[in-house]
Amino acid sequence: MRAIKRWLDVDDYKPLAFSENLDIVYYAMPVDTSDLVHNAARHGYVRLTMKCNSPYAYSRNTSTHSFDISSGMKIIELHNKGDVAIYPTVEILKIGNGDVKIENLSDYTEPFIFSNLKDREIVKVNGVKEIIESSLYGNERYDDFNDNYIRLDYGKNRLKVTGKCKLRFTFRFKYR
Known part of the structure; x- marks a missing residue:
């Protein structure tokens, strides 16, 4: 039991899943004091209170396959199986020089637009942390982005992609 108490002695939120459904993860850490209840015969339990970092x-992290938009325009569908909107990470491999535009036809938000991308450049846009990384320029691509991160509402999201590229999305569903 003491090993369990040491294991739970953390200073930051850590992933916590239950055996009933290991695919659902909470980010939690213990608060207050823990009670060690046992019968001195190696049977017992730990009673504790956990605090989560969000409601x-x-x-678990989900990544899509690579969508090939080498034709210059394609409509793709992504399904948000969670309960609330999420902001995915988008990885773009540009084919030829030019722009990439992604419009969510399901929620009518402003389009996601990247300008002046170079051939074979890989740009990774984290929609949660709003961080942009480029394989050519480091983090200096903010001036070529319109600051409209892709939002995926609950259910089916139809995305119209314009511009020759390959795309991959990574996200976590959020549950209430």
């Missing part, structure tokens, strides 16, 4: 539970 949501999350799925």
Whole structure:
């Protein structure tokens, strides 16, 4: 039991899942004191109170396959199986020089637009942390982005992609 108490002695939120559904993860840490209850015969339990970092539970990280938009325009569908809107990470491999535009036809928000991308440049846009990384320029691509991160509402999201590229999305569903 003491090993369990040491294991739970953390200073930051850590993933916590229960055996009933290991695909649902909470980010939690113990608060207050823990009670060690046992019968001195190696049987017992630990009673504790946990605090979560948000009102949501999350799925494990999900990555899509690579969408090939080498034709210059394609409509793709992504399904948000969670309960609330999420902001995915988008990885773009540009084919030829030019722009990439992604419009969510399901929620009518402003489009996601990246300008002046170079051939074979890989740009990774984290929609949660709002961080942009480029394989050519480090983090200096903010001037070429319109600051409209992709939002995926609950259910089916139809995305119209304009511009020759390959795309991959990574996200976690959020549950109430």
